[in-house]
Every structure is written in C-alpha cells, then in structure tokens.
Amino acid sequence: MTDTRAGVAAPDRDAVRERPAFAPNGLVGGGLGLAMVLGGPVAGTVIQPEEIAAVLTVLLVLAGLITLRGLVTVSPGQAKVLQFLGRYVGTLRRAGLYWVNPLTTRKSVSTRIRNHESAVLKVNDADGNPIEIAAVVVWQVEDTAQAVFDVDDFVTFVQVQTETAVRHIANSYPYDAHGADDLSLRENAVEITERLSAEIADRVAAAGVRVIESRITHLAYAPEIAQVMLQRQQASAVVAARARIVEGAVGMVEMALDRLAERDVVDLDEERKAAMVSNLLVVLCGDRSTQPVVNTGSLYH
Numbered sequence: 001m002t003d004t005r006a007g008v009a010a011p012d013r014d015a016v017r018e019r020p021a022f023a024p025n026g027l028v029g030g031g032l033g034l035a036m037v038l039g040g041p042v043a044g045t046v047i048q049p050e051e052i053a054a055v056l057t058v059l060l061v062l063a064g065l066i067t068l069r070g071l072v073t074v075s076p077g078q079a080k081v082l083q084f085l086g087r088y089v090g091t092l093r094r095a096g097l098y099w100v101n102p103l104t105t106r107k108s109v110s111t112r113i114r115n116h117e118s119a120v121l122k123v124n125d126a127d128g129n130p131i132e133i134a135a136v137v138v139w140q141v142e143d144t145a146q147a148v149f150d151v152d153d154f155v156t157f158v159q160v161q162t163e164t165a166v167r168h169i170a171n172s173y174p175y176d177a178h179g180a181d182d183l184s185l186r187e188n189a190v191e192i193t194e195r196l197s198a199e200i201a202d203r204v205a206a207a208g209v210r211v212i213e214s215r216i217t218h219l220a221y222a223p224e225i226a227q228v229m230l231q232r233q234q235a236s237a238v239v240a241a242r243a244r245i246v247e248g249a250v251g252m253v254e255m256a257l258d259r260l261a262e263r264d265v266v267d268l269d270e271e272r273k274a275a276m277v278s279n280l281l282v283v284l285c286g287d288r289s290t291q292p293v294v295n296t297g298s299l300y301h
Contacts, residue, residue, distance in 0.1 A: 016145045016146065016150065017146065018091050019090050019091065020090055020091065020093070021080075021082045021090025021100065022089075022100075023072070023090075023100045025096075026072070026096070026097030027097065029067060029071060030068065032064075033063075033065070033068035033071075036060045036061070036063050036067060037060075040056070040057040041057055041061075066102050067099075069102040070099045070100050071097065071098070071099055072092065072098050072099070072100055073097050074092050074093070074094065074096055074098065075095055076095045077110060077111055077112040078110055079091050079092060079093045079108070079109045079110075079111050079141075080106045080107070080108060081106070081107045081109055081144050081145065082100060082104045082105070083104060083105045083107075084101055084103060084104045088145055089101075091144045091145065093111070093144075109141060109144045109148060110141065111140065111144070113139075113140045113212065114138070114140065115136055115137065116137050116158060116162055117136040117217065118136070118137075118162055118163050119134065119163070120133070120134045121134065121170070123167050123170045124170075124171065125170055125173065125174050126172060126173050127174045129174075129175055129221065129222075130222035130224065131175050131185070131219070131220065131221055131222060133166060133170045133185070133219050134166070134217050134218035134219075135196060135215060135216045136214065136215050137162050137197075137200055137211060137213070138211070138212040138213040138214070139204065139210065139211050139212060140209070140212060141154065141208060141209055145208065146206070147207050147208040147209065150207060151206065154207040154208070157209075158204050161200065161203035162200055162203075162214075165196060165199040166216075169185075170185065173185050173188075186219065189216065192216065196216065197211055197213065197214040257277075
C-alpha cells in the first residue's frame with residue numbers, strides 16, 4: 001500500500017528540545033527583593049557617614065528592584081520559555097509564582113488545545129475531477145522549545161501544513177470509487193481521516209505540535225460538475241436497482257415454471273414457456289402497473 005504522507009524535516013542544526021528550567025519558589029525571591037527595597041532607606045538612616053549611607057541605600061533599592069524583576073507567573077494552560085543572552089535555558093510549565101534570573105527574557109506559549117478549520121479548498125481528486133474539501137484539525141503544543149525556535153510562527157505553520165496535507169490527500173484518492181475496491185474520499189471516511197491525521201502529524205512535528213484529531217468537514221464536487229456527477233450517481237443507482245429487480249424476477253419465473261411442472265397443472269411446449277417467461281418478466285420488471293388481457297380463445301389463439 002502506498003504511503004501518502006510527506007513530512008517536513010526538522011532543521012539539521014543542533015536540535016533544541018524542551019527541558020524544565022531551574023526556578024525556585026517566587027515567594028522567596030519576592031520576599032528578598034521586597035526586603036531590600038524597603039530596607040535600603042532604613043539602612044540609610046542608621047549607617048554613618050551620610051555619603052556611604054546614601055550609596056548603600058541606592059544599591060540596596062536597585063538590587064531589590066532587579067531581584068523583583070526575576071519574578072514570573074505561569075498561568076494554567078500556559079508555558080514560559082526562558083532565554084539568557086540568546087541561549088535557551090528551559091521552560092516553565094507548572095502554574096504558579098517563580099523566581100528566575102532577572103536577566104532572562106521570557107516568551108509566553110499557550111499549551112491549550114486549539115483547533116484550526118481550513119478554508120474550503122478547490123482541488124482535483126485522483127481522477128482529475130474538481131472537488132471542494134475542507135478539514136478541521138485539533139492540536140496542541142507539545143514541545144515549546146521547538147515551537148519557538150524551530151519555526152518562525154508555529155500557528156501559521158500549522159495552518160499552512162494542514163491545508164497542504166488536505167490538498168495532498170484530496171489529490172491521492174478519487175472522490176467516488178464507482179464500485180471498485182479502491183479507497184475513495186466519500187465512501188472510506190474513516191480510513192481517509194486516519195491517513196489525514198497521520199500526514200498532518202508528520203508535517204507539524206517539526207514545530208513541536210501534537211495532532212489530537214482531524215476531520216473532513218466539507219466534501220463535494222465543484223459546482224461546475226456537481227449536476228453531471230449527480231446524474232451519474234442517480235444512473236448508477238437506477239442500474240443497480242434494475243439489476244436487483246431482474247435477478248428477483250428471474251428467480252420468480254424459474255420458481256413458477258418449476259411449480260407448474262411439479263404439480264402438472266399445464267403442459268407447455270418450449271414456445272409457450274418462452275412466451276410465459278416473456279410475459280412474467282414484463283409484469284415483474286415493468287415500472288408501471290400492467291393492464292391484464294383476458295384471452296377468451298384457446299391457448300394458441
């Protein structure tokens with residue numbers, strides 16, 4: 001079986017993967033910083049001479065403010081990616097108040113479950129017929145370091161790769177198999193959905209994103225051929241129904257002839273059997289009510 005997936009390769013440079021950052025409880029750092037800010041002026045009134053006291057007061061207040069800048073809060077469903085001098089130092093995921101190096105930069109990344117619904121795309125299926133297709137993908141950031149550093153904008157990346165995967169899947173399978181055993185977009189929704197999910201997952205893995213689910217939300221022939229394809233489907237349905245009717249009618253005629261011969265009701269030659277078969281098939285296979293004709297003569301007139 002052909003694998004239709006086409007993933008996006010991760011960068012060849014040294015891979016950056018998420019790791020927990022070192023971050024003590026924020027109450028300790030906050031208390032220390034607040035003590036320095038409030039204790040600076042108090043210390044200035046105690047220490048002599050005044051010049052040294054003023055310098056010490058300024059230093060303590062500045063140190064306290066810098067220490068307080070190290071406080072960082074993490075909300076539920078959110079992560080903080082920390083960098084120090086351009087170098088990734090870790091990620092904070094657990095909700096709470098933390099104290100980190102005041103010189104680090106922090107980038108917030110949502111770890112909530114999101115969904116993206118693609119626009120209705122007009123593409124050609126495997127048979128070359130223009131169709132309209134759209135899908136929704138449910139996803140979540142799994143590796144915050146990859147999401148921040150390996151792609152420019154992971155949200156846009158997911159959107160573009162989702163539409164690319166939807167187009168690729170639509171091009172790989174026909175809209176309708178027309179009775180064949182091959183997979184089709186309309187008749188094999190479960191299998192197609194699984195393959196779509198697998199392909200999207202491969203494509204967005206480079207951004208540290210996990211695909212939870214994907215579904216095709218819209219599937220139809222393009223308007224310019226929709227009427228023709230509808231007539232084709234209706235004709236196929238009529239042919240299938242007629243075939244079933246003929247199959248049943250032949251069985252009934254066969255049963256009637258066998259019963260007549262078994263009970264010796266009437267002795268028919270081959271010509272009269274052919275006429276009887278013809279009349280029964282007309283009655284059983286006709287799409288209109290039959291009008292009986294009463295033969296008042298003999299069987300042969």
